[in-house]
Amino acid sequence: MRDENCSKGPAGDLGAEATTAQAKTAADSRAPSRRSVIGWGGAGLALGAAAAGGAAVALRGTDGTEPAGSAGAAVPFHGAHQAGIATAVPDRLHFAAFDVTTRDRAELIRLLKDWTAAAALMTEGRPVGEGAFGGLPEAPPDDTGEALGLKPSRLTLTIGFGPSLFTADSGGGRSGRDRFGLAGRRPEALVDLPKFPGDNLDPARSGGDLCVQACADDPQVAVHAIRNLARIGFGRIAIRWSQLGFGKTSSTTPEAQTPRNLFGFKDGTRNVAGTDGAALDRHVWVSPEAGPAWMAGGSYLVARRIAMRIESWDRTSLQEQEDVFGRDKGEGAAVGKAKEHDEPFLKSMLPTSHVRLAHPDSNGGAKMLRRGYSYTDGTDGLGRLDAGLFFLAYQHDVREAFIPVQRSLSRADALNEYIQHVGSAVFAVPPGVQDKGDWWGRELFS
Amino acid sequence: MRPLRLSLTTLATVAALTAVTACAEKSDAGGDGAIRVTATDTSCEVSKKEFPAGHLQLAVENKGSKVTEVYVLFPDDRIVTERENIGAGTKANITAEIKAGDYEIACKPGMKGKGIRQQVKATGGGKTAKRDPKLDAAVAAYRQYTLEQAEETLPKAKVFAEAVKSGDIEAAKKAYADSRIGWERTEPVAESFGDIDPKVDLREDGLEEGQDLEKDWTGWHRLEKALWQDKKITPRDKELADLLISDLTVWQKKVGTAEITPTSMANGAKELLDEVAAGKVTGEEERYSHTDLVDFKANVEGAEKSYTLLKPVASKNDAELTAELDTQFAALNTLLDKYRADKTSYVFTSYDKVGEPERKELSDAVNALAEPLSKLAAAVVK
Numbered sequence: 001m002r003d004e005n006c007s008k009g010p011a012g013d014l015g016a017e018a019t020t021a022q023a024k025t026a027a028d029s030r031a032p033s034r035r036s037v038i039g040w041g042g043a044g045l046a047l048g049a050a051a052a053g054g055a056a057v058a059l060r061g062t063d064g065t066e067p068a069g070s071a072g073a074a075v076p077f078h079g080a081h082q083a084g085i086a087t088a089v090p091d092r093l094h095f096a097a098f099d100v101t102t103r104d105r106a107e108l109i110r111l112l113k114d115w116t117a118a119a120a121l122m123t124e125g126r127p128v129g130e131g132a133f134g135g136l137p138e139a140p141p142d143d144t145g146e147a148l149g150l151k152p153s154r155l156t157l158t159i160g161f162g163p164s165l166f167t168a169d170s171g172g173g174r175s176g177r178d179r180f181g182l183a184g185r186r187p188e189a190l191v192d193l194p195k196f197p198g199d200n201l202d203p204a205r206s207g208g209d210l211c212v213q214a215c216a217d218d219p220q221v222a223v224h225a226i227r228n229l230a231r232i233g234f235g236r237i238a239i240r241w242s243q244l245g246f247g248k249t250s251s252t253t254p255e256a257q258t259p260r261n262l263f264g265f266k267d268g269t270r271n272v273a274g275t276d277g278a279a280l281d282r283h284v285w286v287s288p289e290a291g292p293a294w295m296a297g298g299s300y301l302v303a304r305r306i307a308m309r310i311e312s313w314d315r316t317s318l319q320e321q322e323d324v325f326g327r328d329k330g331e332g333a334a335v336g337k338a339k340e341h342d343e344p345f346l347k348s349m350l351p352t353s354h355v356r357l358a359h360p361d362s363n364g365g366a367k368m369l370r371r372g373y374s375y376t377d378g379t380d381g382l383g384r385l386d387a388g389l390f391f392l393a394y395q396h397d398v399r400e401a402f403i404p405v406q407r408s409l410s411r412a413d414a415l416n417e418y419i420q421h422v423g424s425a426v427f428a429v430p431p432g433v434q435d436k437g438d439w440w441g442r443e444l445f446s
Numbered sequence: 447m448r449p450l451r452l453s454l455t456t457l458a459t460v461a462a463l464t465a466v467t468a469c470a471e472k473s474d475a476g477g478d479g480a481i482r483v484t485a486t487d488t489s490c491e492v493s494k495k496e497f498p499a500g501h502l503q504l505a506v507e508n509k510g511s512k513v514t515e516v517y518v519l520f521p522d523d524r525i526v527t528e529r530e531n532i533g534a535g536t537k538a539n540i541t542a543e544i545k546a547g548d549y550e551i552a553c554k555p556g557m558k559g560k561g562i563r564q565q566v567k568a569t570g571g572g573k574t575a576k577r578d579p580k581l582d583a584a585v586a587a588y589r590q591y592t593l594e595q596a597e598e599t600l601p602k603a604k605v606f607a608e609a610v611k612s613g614d615i616e617a618a619k620k621a622y623a624d625s626r627i628g629w630e631r632t633e634p635v636a637e638s639f640g641d642i643d644p645k646v647d648l649r650e651d652g653l654e655e656g657q658d659l660e661k662d663w664t665g666w667h668r669l670e671k672a673l674w675q676d677k678k679i680t681p682r683d684k685e686l687a688d689l690l691i692s693d694l695t696v697w698q699k700k701v702g703t704a705e706i707t708p709t710s711m712a713n714g715a716k717e718l719l720d721e722v723a724a725g726k727v728t729g730e731e732e733r734y735s736h737t738d739l740v741d742f743k744a745n746v747e748g749a750e751k752s753y754t755l756l757k758p759v760a761s762k763n764d765a766e767l768t769a770e771l772d773t774q775f776a777a778l779n780t781l782l783d784k785y786r787a788d789k790t791s792y793v794f795t796s797y798d799k800v801g802e803p804e805r806k807e808l809s810d811a812v813n814a815l816a817e818p819l820s821k822l823a824a825a826v827v828k
Contacts, residue, residue: 099810101810101814135824136823136824136827138709138712138713138823138824138826138827139820139821139823139824140820140821231817234813234814234816234817234818235770235773235774235813235814235815235817235818236814238806238810238813238814
């Protein structure tokens, strides 16, 4: 829901094939659901290849002709940056935050190595350990098995380290002890978020020593990944909270059309593109100079569970809905503009409009790479939809991006009447796993 | 884990167990092919220690002064066949079909304890499965443990039942949790007798549509509700107290027939942790008395017993796993100790006083133990 971290980069630098295909889908109200777009080989090919930043994309399947960005493909696990940040956003998410329960640094390191090995297998579409069947009949299989026969589904697994890992605080229910000797390595930029007006944060949905973001085209693949990592980790970690997401609400591929959130609006039109190396370097990746050294090539992640008051919103007049966002509902164009990607004229918008407040020009140029998802956890017992946005944003420094933007939004955004932030977490996301000998967080612990 | 010989259930009534059936059968002891077993209060002589596999006949004579019983046992202590209530000075015949292999014949003067044992061997015929004597010993010791638990449970259950029958609510409440410990420690074996478990350990939500709350709901939890929620003891509750004792007596008699294997022991240990995760951590098991932590502790103790018996084999095959299990058992026990003032008592904090974060902590510790414990079976059969 943060929005309009707009960039000057033209949106149309992808293959025309992709943009046209996507444009048709969303523009035609009778078009198939967005989910079915994933199956579109042609569009997927162009998007996926672009998202991989020119790197070779692993192919699976016997015919070797499978489009790289289609539902079946594997996203390379190894690289300078972790996959799951700048790579194309698939439509499904299982995000989990963990508490580290062991006090033993060597155990924690062993866990990270075990997790890395399992993650490398699962992102290739392979089961963990000795697989899901064929082992001893008396013993439970290593792999839980529900992803058998499913393709890699562009699964990405991205790890992050929360502030409490470096110096335990009350958020984790522990004393402020430096459990793993990491206090001296905590990045300055890994700040605890301030309390914003209107926040109603549930500690049971906030914080965490570690997080893993699993994105995939197939929800079963994402859930399988988190479930297996949790299983591998029991005794060393415990799940603190987790969130399922569907229907990505923003895209790292500059599509012609932006996905809609549960309020029915396009939001995040000018997200940082995964293909825009300059923008990524400037806004997303931690530079070697910024420090600490172990974070170079990494990023900082803010995760917020933002509940939406769906029923109230649905009873709101179209005029007010459009005023709140500062866009029209059909095309997604900013006030007074014709097309979604037309540059907004901020002064023509209400001072409380979401787009105006979130725009980089209103925030000293602050930008984030967002890859949030819609969620619904059923109903709340009063018959109200328990739904909203699971906001995920990557940035090179939280203090320059999320905090100032959210501060201004939380004070004045007209949308606040319809939303509430109910969960919050921040993580340092280390750089990528280089190769088979490398593991998540090696530089932090060495 | 099904009982081996379902026919035993026909014997298993209180009347049959206590009636003196002295010399009920015509003795043909000493007849052709029969093996003579001479029992006294201190000895158990067998005329032949090796015999052909197939139809086995034992001619038993009790020359002692106590009522005795005679068992033919597999190496893991599972009962092949048995005869109870052989009165002093009487004779009895026992028959069984047996395959080639090692067995034990046991006389139990006074019908108590492990009995006086004789090693015997059935020869020839079919192949005998290769058995690891260490694992047989582990299973035998575990079976002995389950028997002890059942034996120790009965007197405690009787204290509870007597309190109910005398209408003493406070005394009954005090005796309630204690009376369940032995059952909870050996739950996977106890539950394997499908007809007893629903009689003694059913919760209200376990009833089916159409079942009558008054008529069909029996056992500990029915009485738990009477004591803690209804706060009164009705004549029906007094009947239920008697029924509980008779059902538990049946359980005790059946334990020896349970099929127990090294892997069922290992997986049974894991199942005990599943019991904790499913009913105790949630507070569903003891919803009126809130004595869930007592059951919790008993489940963990039962799991630890299986593990300890299997550890000599498992540690050879997977030392890393047993090291992890040692750590996690210790961690869970330490955590549980936080909820009792005295480490030798079974008085635990009432579970309704245990907050959500603490329940999460207990649940995490159960996961931490149950996951490696699920790998114990593999380490045993490797």
